[in-house]
Amino acid sequence: MTTAPAIELKGISKAFGPVQANKDISIRVMPGTIHGIIGENGAGKSTLMSILYGFYKADKGEIYISGEKVSIPDSQAAIAAGIGMVFQHFKLVENFTVLENVILGAEDGALLAPSLRKARKDLAALAAEYELNVDPDALIQDIGVGMQQRVEILKALYRQADILILDEPTGVLTPAEADQLFRILHRLKDEGKTIILITHKLREIMEATDTVSVMRRGEMTATVKTSETSPQALAELMVGRKVLLRVDKSPAQPGEKVLEVENLKVVDSKGVVRIKGISFEVRAGEILGIAGVAGNGQSELLEVLGGMRNGTGTIRVNGQDLDLTGKFSDARSRRKRGIAHVPEDRQREGLIMDFKAWENTAFGYDDDEAYQTGLLMNNAAIREDAEGKIERFDVRPANADLEAKSFSGGNQQKLVLAREIERDPDLLLVGQPTRGVDIGAIEFIHQQIVALRDKGKAILLVSVELEEILSLSDRIAVIFDGQLMGERLPAETDEKELGLMMAGMTGEDT
Amino acid sequence: MDYLTILQILDSALRLATPLLFACLAGLFSERAGIFDIGLEGKMLIAAFFSAATAYSTGSVWLGMLAGVAASLVLSGIHGLASITFRGNQLISGVAINFLASGLTVLIGLSWFKLGGQTPALQGDARFQGIDLPFAEALSGVPVFGPLYSEVLSGHTFLVYIALLCVPLTWYVLFRTRFGLRLRAVGENPAAVDTAGISVVGLRYAAVAICGVLCGLAGAYLATGLGASFVKEMTAGRGYIALAALIFAKWRPWYALYATFLFGLLEAISNRYPSLDLGFITLPSQFMQALPYILTVVILAGFVGKATPPRAGGEPYVKER
Numbered sequence: 001m002t003t004a005p006a007i008e009l010k011g012i013s014k015a016f017g018p019v020q021a022n023k024d025i026s027i028r029v030m031p032g033t034i035h036g037i038i039g040e041n042g043a044g045k046s047t048l049m050s051i052l053y054g055f056y057k058a059d060k061g062e063i064y065i066s067g068e069k070v071s072i073p074d075s076q077a078a079i080a081a082g083i084g085m086v087f088q089h090f091k092l093v094e095n096f097t098v099l100e101n102v103i104l105g106a107e108d109g110a111l112l113a114p115s116l117r118k119a120r121k122d123l124a125a126l127a128a129e130y131e132l133n134v135d136p137d138a139l140i141q142d143i144g145v146g147m148q149q150r151v152e153i154l155k156a157l158y159r160q161a162d163i164l165i166l167d168e169p170t171g172v173l174t175p176a177e178a179d180q181l182f183r184i185l186h187r188l189k190d191e192g193k194t195i196i197l198i199t200h201k202l203r204e205i206m207e208a209t210d211t212v213s214v215m216r217r218g219e220m221t222a223t224v225k226t227s228e229t230s231p232q233a234l235a236e237l238m239v240g241r242k243v244l245l246r247v248d249k250s251p252a253q254p255g256e257k258v259l260e261v262e263n264l265k266v267v268d269s270k271g272v273v274r275i276k277g278i279s280f281e282v283r284a285g286e287i288l289g290i291a292g293v294a295g296n297g298q299s300e301l302l303e304v305l306g307g308m309r310n311g312t313g314t315i316r317v318n319g320q321d322l323d324l325t326g327k328f329s330d331a332r333s334r335r336k337r338g339i340a341h342v343p344e345d346r347q348r349e350g351l352i353m354d355f356k357a358w359e360n361t362a363f364g365y366d367d368d369e370a371y372q373t374g375l376l377m378n379n380a381a382i383r384e385d386a387e388g389k390i391e392r393f394d395v396r397p398a399n400a401d402l403e404a405k406s407f408s409g410g411n412q413q414k415l416v417l418a419r420e421i422e423r424d425p426d427l428l429l430v431g432q433p434t435r436g437v438d439i440g441a442i443e444f445i446h447q448q449i450v451a452l453r454d455k456g457k458a459i460l461l462v463s464v465e466l467e468e469i470l471s472l473s474d475r476i477a478v479i480f481d482g483q484l485m486g487e488r489l490p491a492e493t494d495e496k497e498l499g500l501m502m503a504g505m506t507g508e509d510t
Numbered sequence: 511m512d513y514l515t516i517l518q519i520l521d522s523a524l525r526l527a528t529p530l531l532f533a534c535l536a537g538l539f540s541e542r543a544g545i546f547d548i549g550l551e552g553k554m555l556i557a558a559f560f561s562a563a564t565a566y567s568t569g570s571v572w573l574g575m576l577a578g579v580a581a582s583l584v585l586s587g588i589h590g591l592a593s594i595t596f597r598g599n600q601l602i603s604g605v606a607i608n609f610l611a612s613g614l615t616v617l618i619g620l621s622w623f624k625l626g627g628q629t630p631a632l633q634g635d636a637r638f639q640g641i642d643l644p645f646a647e648a649l650s651g652v653p654v655f656g657p658l659y660s661e662v663l664s665g666h667t668f669l670v671y672i673a674l675l676c677v678p679l680t681w682y683v684l685f686r687t688r689f690g691l692r693l694r695a696v697g698e699n700p701a702a703v704d705t706a707g708i709s710v711v712g713l714r715y716a717a718v719a720i721c722g723v724l725c726g727l728a729g730a731y732l733a734t735g736l737g738a739s740f741v742k743e744m745t746a747g748r749g750y751i752a753l754a755a756l757i758f759a760k761w762r763p764w765y766a767l768y769a770t771f772l773f774g775l776l777e778a779i780s781n782r783y784p785s786l787d788l789g790f791i792t793l794p795s796q797f798m799q800a801l802p803y804i805l806t807v808v809i810l811a812g813f814v815g816k817a818t819p820p821r822a823g824g825e826p827y828v829k830e831r
Contacts, residue, residue: 053705055829076707091702093695094821104695105706107688115688155706 004067006031006163006194007052012061014047021047023218025061029211031162034185034195036205036226039215039238040438041408045198048215049165053085054078065163079106084156088168090148092140098151099123099136102158119158126157130187146177153184164188165196170204171436174293175466175499182208200238200438202231202245203467214238239440249450252474255284257319258427258458259305264313266300266482274300275311276482282427287449287459289473289490291466293502297482298462299344302431305460306341307334308349317427335364340420342413344431344462350416351404358386358400361419389418394444410434410441417448427458434468446472466495466502480504513654517661519778524662524670525736526781527774529554529745531673532728533752534759534766535680536721542684542761543717544697544822548604549589550725551749552611557582557729559615562629562740563622565636571734574636575669578733579726585611586722594714597826608749616742627742629733638667638735667735669727676724680763693717697820700827710827728752747803754806760817776801 005028014022021044029035039045050056052063054072063070065081072078078085092101099119107115120136127133134143134150143151149169156164166185170178185195185208197209205212206226213223214237221237235243259282266275275297282288292298303309307330315322317337323329331341343349351360362371362382371382386400393414395407404412413433420428430449434442449472453459463469469476470490478485478501485501533550540547557578565574585607592603616627623629646664649656684690692713696703700710732748733740751773758772759765779786780798787793 074707075705079707085705087705089701091699091705093698093702095698096691096695100691101702104691104702105708107691110688112686112688112691 003031005029005064006066007196008064008067009048009052010062010064012048012051012058012063014051014056014058020218022051022058025215025220027213027220027223029163029194029196031066031194032189032192033210034189034197034208036209036212037196037198037215038200038202038205038212038234040200040440041410041436043215043238044218045215046167047218049085049167049196049198052078052083052165079159079161082160082162084153084159084161084164086149086152086156086164086166086169088171090145090152092148092151094141095139097137097139098134098143098154101140101151102136102155106159122158123154126154130157130184130191132157132184144177145172146174146180149173149177149181150184153188161193163194163196165198167198168200169197170199170201174464176293176503178204202234202439205234206231216240235439239438243439244443245439247446247450247471249472250454252286252453253456254286254474255456257281258284258317259460260314260316260319261305262314262316264301264304264311264315266297266304266309266311268300274482275304277313278479278482278484280477280484280487282458282460284426284458285453285456286474287453287461287472289461289463289469289476290479291469291476291498291502292462292464292479294464296479296502298479299431300482301479302341302344302429302460302462305334305339305429306343307331307339331364332367335423335425338426339429340423340425340427341429342416342420342431342433344435346409346412346416347405351412353405354403356401356403357390357395357407357415358383360404360415361386361389361400363419365419365423389415389422392422393418393448408438408441409436410438410445413437413445414441417445421448421452425457427460428452429460429462431462432464433461434463434465466498469498470495478502514657514661515782517657519775519782521662521665522778522781523771523775525666525774526777527771528666528670528673529728529732529736529748530752530755530770530773531767532669532676532724532731533749534755534770535673535676535763536724536728537753537756538680538759538761538763538766539693539717539724540721541756541823542697542820543693543714544700544820544825544827545589545593545714545718545721546600546604546824547589547718547721548601548750548753549585549607549611550721550728550752551745551747552604552608553582553585553722553725554729554732554749555608555615555743555745556585556611557726558733558744559619559629559729559740561726561730562632562733563619565632565734566629566739569634569636571632571636571638574734575727575730578730579723582726582729583719583722586718586725590715590718593826594711594718597828600824600826612743615740619740619742629740631739632734633738636734637738638669638731640665640667641671667731669731669735672727673731674767677763677767680766684763689716694820697822700822701829704827704829714827725749751802751806754809757817757819758809761820773802773805776805 007029009025009027012022012025025048037045051058054074054077070081099116103115103119108118123136132150132154134147140148169181189195209226212226214221214234216238235245262279263277264275265277268274290298300309304311310325347353371378383400390398390400395411395414433445461472473490476488476490478498480502533554537547537550560581561574561578564577565571589603589607592598593600619627643664646660650660692703692708696710696713704710732744755769755773758769780801784795785792786798
């Protein structure tokens, strides 16, 4: 007996001008399976899915749904064909209720009341069937991202989607929320739905999928059974060369205390206490990793240290007190004290997206003597400097005149890192160094951070990726609800123990 | 100040609030769909001119009204083309429309009527006449309520009642119909509407068209209901006041009624008391006349609390990958 594939693509090609985003892509996804599509940013995954959802028209190729040839000129047609899409950036109306978002575009008549009644009933049924509980009357802006994602899934199911496409679904989720998502996906699979999971995270592919296709530079390089492959093999297929998944580093040689934090407290503008008196130190030549679920005070910690927020308590760098309020508590004063900062949100705080790469490499150091000629900026000097940084940090494309927004996430991060690391700081603050960054670039970024440590610098790493914390840190501190729950050595702990600490259990409880 | 004076001021306030209410609701539809429209002023002005000109030529106020609405719709179409289809800057398009209307009305007026940009005075059926509500006469004897009914509510022209009816109607359309849900969604997050398989462009054009019709009614009322001819620049900033009222009303229909009535009331007071003697100080007429505009500035400066505009307002929608 042969079952028709839920989705079959034959020879899909799509070019944007000279760029061939998809080259002759063929893929078969059997019903009731989870199929992963993995590839680096820009490999053409999103283009392929946009073609499936009717955003783009393929130049060539055919689409079959359950064995029947279909054409998908717009999203309406995709929905009619039973395809539901959960975008990386949710397409929800923030000040609408869950219910209103679910029916939007799928109303039953000109008046809302009957549609809302029906949706309320159907939603309750879906919630029971797939364990997707959401309060139908909650406003989207009041619920967390995990819940918002459920609403997106419910939207698709409400439109009777049999095929669910999820584009980088865990990018905004905490590890616990991601686990929950995968449980939901398995449940959907058990109920006969077909799921396509697009991601660049190997771990998710290994954990969640039945089969996996690898894309590189617009081409489908392989499709394999997940059980018959390994992360190492997939990474090589993605990047096209051997990749180090583990960070290769020698034991730390801690020296003098560079950063000392004593009883630091931070109250935000709404009067909420974000950091409740924490103390720790970072020595020269070591990486202290701060693990924690996003929103537990680690962002505020970085901001206080980086001079973007006021606090109380004592912070010493190389034995001298830092101002925590007032004129000399700003980011520029921090830089003068030898603190460099790679902020968590590189697109908002690290770069100006509409400015050129070479301009971006001077921000924060624009008062440097070398960058001036009298009253004017010495643009030639800045540009020359930028070109050196771009070369040394392997920023691609190596063009200093491109705007920051035209680089991929990984290359944007390299620009920020180059700017901060090359100033030879005593202390480097790094927030989420590899969020939204390709595997190939992750490897490079990790190497740069370790290299800086080996030069005897102190590094404070904040990341919500436990794997990253475990592989990069020399010591790990866990933050929960504005307090440090304890310190561990990476060799003497594991994800399970750290996960419990991140959920608020103190070291003694575990 | 006796009861009758208060009633007369309220009566006048209601009439003066009517064009503001139309324009405010017009702006509400447009902005709720994510299209900022500072061209309300220009649309009202051109509608006022064409309704007066047509009413004068044909002798029919109804044809005048239709002509006003049509003229306003043409400008709406231009605004739609510029800001929806060609994704231009909505503020600039609005400003252009205001200039266009201001120049065109005077130019055409001069060429047609040779009266320095005015239209001749409208008489008889070329103007909207007051409608006496049922039992107005009979009830006028009833204490307190009677005069309120017969003096304030009764005796207005057709368009005043239409404007008042538009308030619950707008509320119903926005919050109780599929069209309203989609309209509000497209002003908050057009991508959500687009991925749901609904045309963002279609919805926005619909909103802009409704805005055009309502501005047309506002202009027609100015020239053929409130006044009796078109006068150069007769809108006198009412389009901007309506925008201020819209912010004051937080983009909600009922609040729009209250906000525009407040402006109408201020204007009525300044008409009634060119200079107001408060006992210890006499407010000069210049100050009284400036009251609605002062209130506008105060409102726009944000003294009335935080008003959150539709999130996608002013941004042309570009489909992302």
